[in-house]
Amino acid sequence: MTKFAVTGASGALGRLVIDELAKSEAPQTVRALVRSPEKAADLAARGIEVVRGDYDAPETLAAALAGVDRLLLVSSSEVGKRAPQHAAVIEAAKAAGVELLAYTSILHADSSPMLLANEHKATEALLADYPGTVVLLRNGWYFENYFGDVAAALAHGAVAGASGEGRISAAARADYAAAAAAVLRDPPAFSTTYELAGDNAFTRAELAAEIARQSGKPVSFASMSEADFSALLVQAGLPEGFAGVVADADAAAGKGALHDDSRTLSRLTGRPTETLASAVARALAAQG
Numbered sequence: 001m002t003k004f005a006v007t008g009a010s011g012a013l014g015r016l017v018i019d020e021l022a023k024s025e026a027p028q029t030v031r032a033l034v035r036s037p038e039k040a041a042d043l044a045a046r047g048i049e050v051v052r053g054d055y056d057a058p059e060t061l062a063a064a065l066a067g068v069d070r071l072l073l074v075s076s077s078e079v080g081k082r083a084p085q086h087a088a089v090i091e092a093a094k095a096a097g098v099e100l101l102a103y104t105s106i107l108h109a110d111s112s113p114m115l116l117a118n119e120h121k122a123t124e125a126l127l128a129d130y131p132g133t134v135v136l137l138r139n140g141w142y143f144e145n146y147f148g149d150v151a152a153a154l155a156h157g158a159v160a161g162a163s164g165e166g167r168i169s170a171a172a173r174a175d176y177a178a179a180a181a182a183v184l185r186d187p188p189a190f191s192t193t194y195e196l197a198g199d200n201a202f203t204r205a206e207l208a209a210e211i212a213r214q215s216g217k218p219v220s221f222a223s224m225s226e227a228d229f230s231a232l233l234v235q236a237g238l239p240e241g242f243a244g245v246v247a248d249a250d251a252a253a254g255k256g257a258l259h260d261d262s263r264t265l266s267r268l269t270g271r272p273t274e275t276l277a278s279a280v281a282r283a284l285a286a287q288g
Helices: 012-022 037-045 058-065 082-096 117-127 143-156 173-185 204-215 226-235 240-253 264-269 276-287
Strands: 004-006 030-034 049-052 070-073 100-106 133-139 158-161 192-196 220-223
Touching: 004 012, 012 030, 012 173, 030 037, 030 058, 037 049, 049 058, 058 082, 070 082, 070 173, 082 100, 082 117, 100 117, 100 173, 117 133, 133 173, 143 158, 143 204, 143 276, 158 204, 158 226, 173 192, 173 264, 192 264, 204 220, 204 276, 226 240
Parallel strands: 004 030, 004 070, 030 049, 070 100, 100 133, 133 192, 158 220
Antiparallel strands: none
């Protein structure tokens, strides 16, 4: 019986991957690695095996990965700490003899100009000599990344950004989770890289227009320089360093860093990715 494991399983993406696996796999074959098991009591209640597997506590990882056949390493959310955290998981997976390791990287990681891509590149380099099968799931942007734009648009009548006319191939977090689960269930025979992105790209101006259409309120796109957008994010409450990373990513999107028209994601999942209209409707519903 194949044993599956998912790191960061109490996070948004990890939980969705667990949900997808649970549709086809017996719950006892799915192991959820979490920093704080008490925060995943709901998963345990469903029969999922919940264990402590902390990126920052390598001593927890050996036992957490013992007996695992296929592992999804969900990239850490702690920008700036990711490379050593991922290295700890990779070393533990090697020691445990994990046959397949799938990693959630970033779209076109090898050529992306984004600051955010650096730690993903470092992790991919660590995986280059992994003794088992490696699947790089190079995820594009999540629609959920733009839910804040919807809230701001309703409050201020504008969507701000530094992406200009750059087209963004976003998809729902659930789409990426379904792809990860599909790879764990039916892995490729050899190490493989998948560039994963939404079926239909859009610009931030088109996002603003869709918010306006569905909300019935005037919403425009405020195109800004990277520096001005970063300053706006700081004004909105983001730490200066993180604001710079976000603004850098948006500016890179303006140069095509978040665009991909291969439709590899929908082929992996066997379904079309979420549309912009559907994502905006979800975001508006979340506003209440």
